Structures are given as structure tokens and as C-alpha cells.
Amino acid sequence: MRRSLIAVTLTAALFGGSLVDEAGARRKPSSLSARIKGRKFKAASIAAVGAYAFGPTLGILSVGGATKPHLRIGSLIRATAAACITPDLATAAFPLTLSSCSGNYYEYKLGHPEATKVWQTSTGMQMTITAFDGTRVQGTMSGTLDTPPTGEAAVAVESGKFSIRLSVGGG
Numbered sequence: 666m667r668r669s670l671i672a673v674t675l676t677a678a679l680f681g682g683s684l685v686d687e688a689g690a691r692r693k694p695s696s697l698s699a700r701i702k703g704r705k706f707k708a709a710s711i712a713a714v715g716a717y718a719f720g721p722t723l724g725i726l727s728v729g730g731a732t733k734p735h736l737r738i739g740s741l742i743r744a745t746a747a748a749c750i751t752p753d754l755a756t757a758a759f760p761l762t763l764s765s766c767s768g769n770y771y772e773y774k775l776g777h778p779e780a781t782k783v784w785q786t787s788t789g790m791q792m793t794i795t796a797f798d799g800t801r802v803q804g805t806m807s808g809t810l811d812t813p814p815t816g817e818a819a820v821a822v823e824s825g826k827f828s829i830r831l832s833v834g835g836g
Contacts, residue, residue, distance in 0.1 A: 697730035699745065699806065699825035701770055706743060709733040715802060715829035717754065724751040726763075726792070726802065728827050742773045745822070747790045747806050754797040760804075766790035770810055770820055784810035784820045803828045 694710035708730025715728040729746030749766035751757075768790035774780040790808035797803075806825035813819055 693801075693828070695730075695827075695829040697728060697745075697825070697827040697829065700821075700823040701743070701745060702820050706732065706745060708745075712744075713827065713829055715827075715831045716834075717751075717802065717831045718834045719751075719753055719755075724753060725749070726751050726754070726794075728792075728802070728806070728829050730827075736775065738776050740775045742771075742775070744771045744773075745769065747792060747808075747822075747825075749790070749792050751794075754794065754802070755799065757794070757797070759795055759797070761794040763792045763794065766792055766806075766808070768806075768808060768810060768822065770822070782814045782817065784814065784817070785812045786810045790822065800833065801828065801830050 695713035695715070696710060697708040697713040699706045709732060712733070713728075713730035715726070717726045718724055725748060727746060727748040729744065731744035732742060734740065734742045745768070747766050747768035749763040751763060752761075754761075765788040767785070767787050769783060769785040772780075772782045786809065789811050790806060792804055792806045794802060794804040804827060806822065806827065808822050810820045810822065
């Protein structure tokens with residue numbers, strides 16, 4: 666059940682960016698960068714997305730991004746996302762540190778056959794929100810993705826920074 670919730674939340678973060686209105690598209694582009702597996706990760710600006718929903722007592726914030734794909738045999742497409750349960754960000758004091766967040770990192774290698782590797786965690790990520798204006802969230806993230814693919818080691822997410830336009834919903 667928890668993995669299903671994580672998958673739905675992270676999918677919403679990765680594909681929720683298309684819900685931003687046309688005026689939002691003219692604002693500062695979204696960005697997400699980090700050091701993952703010891704390598705620099707920088708999401709393409711159109712592929713750095715986020716979603717925030719707040720209910721009566723708590724909310725959920727998801728941020729994610731993917732590298733710019735080079736669609737040829739042997740290319741590696743990388744993507745990462747993190748999701749945290751939050752208080753109401755509209756009334757929160759910043760900086761706000763959120764711990765026990767879920768996250769994942771994907772590597773998809775184009776070829777014959779394709780190869781996909783996924784690292785994930787249900788509680789090993791942390792986010793610090795430094796700013797929220799109702800449509801954009803800024804902050805940092807780090808942690809350890811402690812559920813690796815078979816034969817692989819856990820992966821550290823270090824020095825993560827994001828500034829992302831959000832798809833916002835709530836009740």
C-alpha cells in the first residue's frame with residue numbers, strides 16, 4: 666500500500682508540470698540539481714516539476730526531474746523524485762525541514778535490450794523548504810536511497826537544490 670502511494674505521488678510530481686497555466690510558463694524556469702551516485706545530476710528545465718496538495722490536516726509535496734534525453738542506442742536517461750508529508754506551507758515558517766521523506770532514482774539505458782535500474786526509499790530522504798509563494802517552492806534535499814536493484818549498492822543523494830513551479834491543489 667505504501668509503495669503504491671509513493672508511486673502515485675512521484676508520478677504526479679513528474680507529470681504534474683503540464684498543469685501549469687500559460688502565464689506560469691513565462692516565469693522563471695524550474696530547476697533541480699544534485700549529486701547522485703557521485704555524479705552531477707541536473708534536470709532539464711522542462712522536466713523539473715512539482716506538485717503540492719493540502720488537505721484539512723496535512724499536505725504532500727513532490728518534486729522531481731529528469732535529465733535531457735539523447736535518444737540514441739547506449740544513452741542513459743536519469744530521473745529522480747522526492748515526496749514529503751508537510752504542514753500547511755502557506756502558514757509555515759521557513760526554513761522548514763521535512764524528514765522521513767520518500768524518494769527514488771531511475772537509470773534507463775537505451776539499447777537492445779533496454780536496461781532499467783531503480784533505487785528507492787520510503788523514509789531515507791530529507792527536504793528543507795526555504796521559500797514557498799503558493800506557486801513555486803525552493804529548497805534543498807539529501808538522503809540515501811537504501812533499496813537498490815539486485816547487485817547494486819545504496820545511493821547517496823547529496824547537495825540537492827530545487828526551485829520548482831508547482832501544480833497546487835487542496836481542500
